Amino acid sequence: TQQQRSTAQWRELDAAHHLHPFTDTASLNEQGVRMITHADGIYLWDSEGNKITDGMAGLWCVNIGYGRKDLSEVAKRQMDELAYYNTFFKTSHPAVVELSHLLAQVAPAGFDHVFYTNSGSESVDTMIRMVRRYWDVKGKPQKKTLIGRWNGYHGSTIGGASLGGMTYMHEQGELPIPGIAHIEQPWYYKHGKDMTPEEFGVAAARWLEDKILEIGADKVAAFVGEPIQGAGGVIIPPSTYWPEIERICRKYDILLVADEVICGFGRTGEWFGQQHFGFKPDIFTTAKGLSSGYLPIGAVFVGNDVAATIAAGGDFNHGFTYSGHPVAAAVAHANVKALRDEGIVQRVKEETGPYMQQRWRETFGQFEHVDDVRGVGLIQAFTLVKNKATRELFDNWGEMGTMCRDIFFGNNLIMRACGDHMVSAPPLVITKAEIDTMLGTAARSVETFEKKLRERGLA
Numbered sequence: 001t002q003q004q005r006s007t008a009q010w011r012e013l014d015a016a017h018h019l020h021p022f023t024d025t026a027s028l029n030e031q032g033v034r035m036i037t038h039a040d041g042i043y044l045w046d047s048e049g050n051k052i053t054d055g056m057a058g059l060w061c062v063n064i065g066y067g068r069k070d071l072s073e074v075a076k077r078q079m080d081e082l083a084y085y086n087t088f089f090k091t092s093h094p095a096v097v098e099l100s101h102l103l104a105q106v107a108p109a110g111f112d113h114v115f116y117t118n119s120g121s122e123s124v125d126t127m128i129r130m131v132r133r134y135w136d137v138k139g140k141p142q143k144k145t146l147i148g149r150w151n152g153y154h155g156s157t158i159g160g161a162s163l164g165g166m167t168y169m170h171e172q173g174e175l176p177i178p179g180i181a182h183i184e185q186p187w188y189y190k191h192g193k194d195m196t197p198e199e200f201g202v203a204a205a206r207w208l209e210d211k212i213l214e215i216g217a218d219k220v221a222a223f224v225g226e227p228i229q230g231a232g233g234v235i236i237p238p239s240t241y242w243p244e245i246e247r248i249c250r251k252y253d254i255l256l257v258a259d260e261v262i263c264g265f266g267r268t269g270e271w272f273g274q275q276h277f278g279f280k281p282d283i284f285t286t287a288k289g290l291s292s293g294y295l296p297i298g299a300v301f302v303g304n305d306v307a308a309t310i311a312a313g314g315d316f317n318h319g320f321t322y323s324g325h326p327v328a329a330a331v332a333h334a335n336v337k338a339l340r341d342e343g344i345v346q347r348v349k350e351e352t353g354p355y356m357q358q359r360w361r362e363t364f365g366q367f368e369h370v371d372d373v374r375g376v377g378l379i380q381a382f383t384l385v386k387n388k389a390t391r392e393l394f395d396n397w398g399e400m401g402t403m404c405r406d407i408f409f410g411n412n413l414i415m416r417a418c419g420d421h422m423v424s425a426p427p428l429v430i431t432k433a434e435i436d437t438m439l440g441t442a443a444r445s446v447e448t449f450e451k452k453l454r455e456r457g458l459a
């Protein structure tokens with residue numbers, strides 16, 4: 001096992017050599033990192049022996065839960081058999097064939113082909129190139145622009161970060177790249193005004209039609225969206241949104257792409273978020289729950305029409321050294337097979353998802369500064385607000401979220417603050433009893449948060 005060091009020694013070496021993602025290195029090293037050393041089920045342990053409830057499944061990804069020795073055995077067996085070979089130059093290997101066959105079985109109808117990557121960002125970049133290649137082969141090479149949403153998140157590669165709508169990412173690196181446009185997100189709480197949710201869903205979808213007409217339909221290649229915006233704060237569109245988006249895409253002959261990196265592999269209680277909202281994309285991107293984070297792997301599910309068109313175009317000049325990596329593929333296969341054969345996805349749909357949503361609303365429905373309590377399956381959130389009656393948000397967006405998140409973390413419960421949204425996406429294996437315990441801690445944490453607000457004269 002790892003060399004035993006004190007927490008202080010690990011912290012010192014980490015500060016000396018390790019650059020963390022999305023991090024202000026100076027402030028991180030003032031506080032010192034928390035060393036996570038073990039995990040099992042929905043729990044983490046840190047180097048000080050604290051047991052932490054992981055309400056975020058890592059980064060929305062450990063769907064099957066931690067500590068699955070069957071997955072580590074599969075990894076070892078595959079590594080001993082064939083640790084690596086590539087899938088370029090007319091070769092393949094049993095692990096990636098078995099995974100591809102399984103994915104075609106769990107995919108919605110019409111998706112018989114997958115392209116492999118190492119992450120969600122690489123899946124998104126792959127999709128961008130596939131979409132543009134599709135229109136080249138179709139003889140409409142001027143259809144190049146992809147439309148995403150402000151505050152959408154599609155990763156951190158040049159393409160993914162450009163398609164995402166996080167302006168604080170665009171500012172670093174001269175993004176977005178050419179051929180990317182954005183429309184407003186379908187955030188009913190902020191933009192719904194006096195419309196019903198159903199009316200707002202249609203109105204928000206119509207922003208896409210406006211954008212298409214502004215750019216010119218002959219130049220638009222695709223619309224890309226997360227069924228539920230995850231890192232954007234669990235923005236759940238009204239039921240009328242996605243069917244209207246789909247209608248508009250068909251009307252103007254642009255491809256519809258779902259980014260299922262978070263919503264995929266059971267998060268909403270369906271295998272994929274598109275099935276919860278009832279729309280049919282032409283392509284969708286995945287990663288995270290594909291392997292439950294045990295090894296890095298992503299997959300682009302390519303609709304049969306798109307796959308046939310790209311195939312008709314001959315060489316598709318794209319791919320990665322580790323596309324379809326044998327060990328990652330073998331672990332992903334075991335993970336997806338377990339999600340299916342152990343009835344984990346089914347249980348989210350029928351039992352633990354409905355239970356979480358009911359208890360989530362009961363727990364957070366009565367606080368003075370908590371509103372828009374929402375969720376689907378095992379992805380849920382609420383928003384910290386200044387005034388529920390007027391739907392007034394706090395000033396300095398994100399400050400309250402950070403304060404609240406730190407209170408949760410101090411109570412050994414990990415939730416995520418996205419701005420002033422508090423969000424949660426636990427492993428899909430969470431039990432009803434664990435939900436009760438988690439929400440008991442969460443309620444206590446929000447009570448502490450509101451007490452702090454009053455002490456600071458903010459409430």
Ligand SMILES: Cc1ncc(COP(=O)(O)O)c(CNc2cccc(C(=O)O)c2)c1O
Binds near residue numbers: 226287
């Ligand atoms: C919808 C979506 N698409 C693409 C990506 C990129 O995946 P990779 O990170 O594997 O390249 C994501 C990833 N989502 C993500 C990644 C890291 C942190 C957080 C957060 O909420 O703090 C969210 C995502 O949520």
